[in-house]
Structure formats: C-alpha cells, structure tokens
Amino acid sequence: MVGVGSMGGAILAGLRAPGVRIEGPIAVTTRSAGSAARFADAGDVVAYASETDPQANRRAVRGARIVVLGVKPWMVRDVLREIADDLEPDAVLVSVAAGVTIASMAELLPEGVTVLRAMPNTPSHVGLGVTGLAGGDSAGPEQLEAVRRLFATVGEVLVVREDQINAIAAVSGSGPAYLFLYTEQMTAAARRLGFDEHQAATLARQTVIGAAELLRRSGEDPAQLRRNVTSPKGTTERAIAVLEAAGWPELFDRALAANIARSEELERGE
Ligand SMILES: NC(=O)C1=CN([C@@H]2O[C@H](COP(=O)(O)OP(=O)(O)OC[C@H]3O[C@@H](n4cnc5c(N)ncnc54)[C@H](OP(=O)(O)O)[C@@H]3O)[C@@H](O)[C@H]2O)C=CC1
Ligand SMILES: O=C(O)[C@@H]1CCC=N1
Numbered sequence: 001m002v003g004v005g006s007m008g009g010a011i012l013a014g015l016r017a018p019g020v021r022i023e024g025p026i027a028v029t030t031r032s033a034g035s036a037a038r039f040a041d042a043g044d045v046v047a048y049a050s051e052t053d054p055q056a057n058r059r060a061v062r063g064a065r066i067v068v069l070g071v072k073p074w075m076v077r078d079v080l081r082e083i084a085d086d087l088e089p090d091a092v093l094v095s096v097a098a099g100v101t102i103a104s105m106a107e108l109l110p111e112g113v114t115v116l117r118a119m120p121n122t123p124s125h126v127g128l129g130v131t132g133l134a135g136g137d138s139a140g141p142e143q144l145e146a147v148r149r150l151f152a153t154v155g156e157v158l159v160v161r162e163d164q165i166n167a168i169a170a171v172s173g174s175g176p177a178y179l180f181l182y183t184e185q186m187t188a189a190a191r192r193l194g195f196d197e198h199q200a201a202t203l204a205r206q207t208v209i210g211a212a213e214l215l216r217r218s219g220e221d222p223a224q225l226r227r228n229v230t231s232p233k234g235t236t237e238r239a240i241a242v243l244e245a246a247g248w249p250e251l252f253d254r255a256l257a258a259n260i261a262r263s264e265e266l267e268r269g270e
Contacts, residue, residue: 005035008096012028014127014129033052077104080105093113094115127155131154166264
C-alpha cells in the first residue's frame, strides 16, 4: 500500500483485524518517518517512509500482486512515474484517489499492469466500509474478483462503472463526514439547550450510534424506522417539518452535486 493515511490506514486496519487472512506481511509506505514509525512493532506490516528512504515506494511495490494507492489525488501521477518500473509485469494497481481516471493512470504504467479504481470510506477501519469498485476495460474478471475480495474484507463492495465513481464518492466516500458533521452540530445544539459538554456529546453520539445499529440489526427500511419515531401530531413531526421547510431534501442534491463537481475538477488536474 502506497500511502496509509486516513483512508489507506482505515483499509489497512480492516485488513489487519482478527479473523481476516491476508498472505504475508503487508508492505506500506508513508511520506514521513513519524507515520511509518506507527508500524515499528507490527509483525504483519513492513513500513517505509519516502522522506528518509527515496526508494521507499519502489521497495514496497516489488513483488506485490496487488498495489493499493492511497495518496492524495494530486500526488498519484508522480507516485506512478516513480514506481512504474518496479511493479510486477502483471501487477494489479488499485487507486482510491478521487478524480483520477483509470486511463490517466494506465498511460503512465507498463502495458501488463491492470489499473482499477476503488472508492471506499473510512468505516472500513472497523470492517463496516462500503466500496465502489470499477475495473475499466483492462481488468479481467480474475483481477476484478481479486480486488473485490480484498475490499470485501473491510465491508460491502459494489462493482460499478468508472463513470459512477464520482457519485459514489459523493454519497458514501464522503458520507461519513456528513454524519460526523450532523453529530457535531447536534452536540452544539444540545449545548445551546443547556446541557453540559459531556451530556450533549453523549446525547448526540449515542443517538447516531444507536440509530445506525438499529438500522443494521432491524433490517428495516429507514423510512419505516423514521415513521416509528414520528408519532402523528407528535414532537418529531414538528421538527421534521422545519427541516423540510428549510430545504433539507434539495440541500442533499446540492451538496452531492458540489462534491461531484470537485471530482470533475480533480480529473482536469485543478
Ligand atoms: N479520507 C477519506 O475518507 C477518503 C479518501 N479517499 C482518497 O484517499 C486518498 C488519500 O486520502 P487521505 O487518506 O484522506 O489522505 P491522508 O493525507 O490522510 O493520507 C495520505 C497518505 O499518503 C502518504 N504519502 C504522502 N506522500 C507520499 C509519498 N510521496 N509516498 C508515499 N506515501 C505518501 C501520507 O504519509 P504521511 O502521513 O507521512 O504524510 C499518508 O500516509 C485520496 O486520494 C482521497 O481521494 C477516498 C475515499 C475516502
Ligand atoms: O474529500 C475527499 O476528497 C475524499 C474523497 C472521498 C472522501 N474523501
């Protein structure tokens, strides 16, 4: 894995979880020695830092059948140029970067290397991620299946077309941030209602965690779970009416459209 920050690190944590079987030590790279040092005592991870070892990325990908690229979008091309000659001739490279197309990566790599894109999310850290995976034209069923299995160890996988990856990024890639923002804002609103910091945080956090777990365990449609809370002529109904009147549904469309527009800018190198 080249780059194991928020996202790569979440995938790595999921891959290292008890019960998940991955062959051999996982080679990872970071930029800083400090980030690599986090893995100093890990028997199952070999970490290299590119700032102290200029060969780090090249070393990490040698012999790897699957290379996961977890660096920022604007670094992808430089890293690919760096590692191109060290990849196995039939390596499978999967990038999680937003807005970097398969074609733009493939043109920097030897012909036998297969390039895929994945759009995971950080709940992969706890094995509850969801990943959109696109193979493009060059990936055969075997390569697609190998990468699908890798991401399946950290959550659900949807195989999609590459032109759907930006929308996946908008919905589920960024999705955890929307829920964390909701939690932050609900905490702040509870504070304004007079609860102390601990009380407000407990009320907001436990509501999100409990609602998510209820959604998961009950298998119910979220609309039904919402109706279960919303008594006719009750209090929830009034609050939801305020959210809807403030344009809550359209706000989602606008937020996702802005997210997709940013991916498109990244595709153009902006
Ligand atoms: N964060 C998320 O929720 C999601 C992110 N993504 C995608 O994941 C990618 C990474 O994002 P994110 O994890 O948030 O970013 P981070 O900044 O958290 O992680 C980037 C990682 O790359 C490492 N790195 C930087 N430069 C180099 C280099 N030259 N060689 C090797 N490693 C290097 C960093 O090391 P160091 O720590 O030392 O700086 C760090 O480990 C992005 O392309 C993003 O689009 C996709 C889906 C969700
Ligand atoms: O914010 C970003 O650019 C990345 C892509 C999806 C989630 N985080």
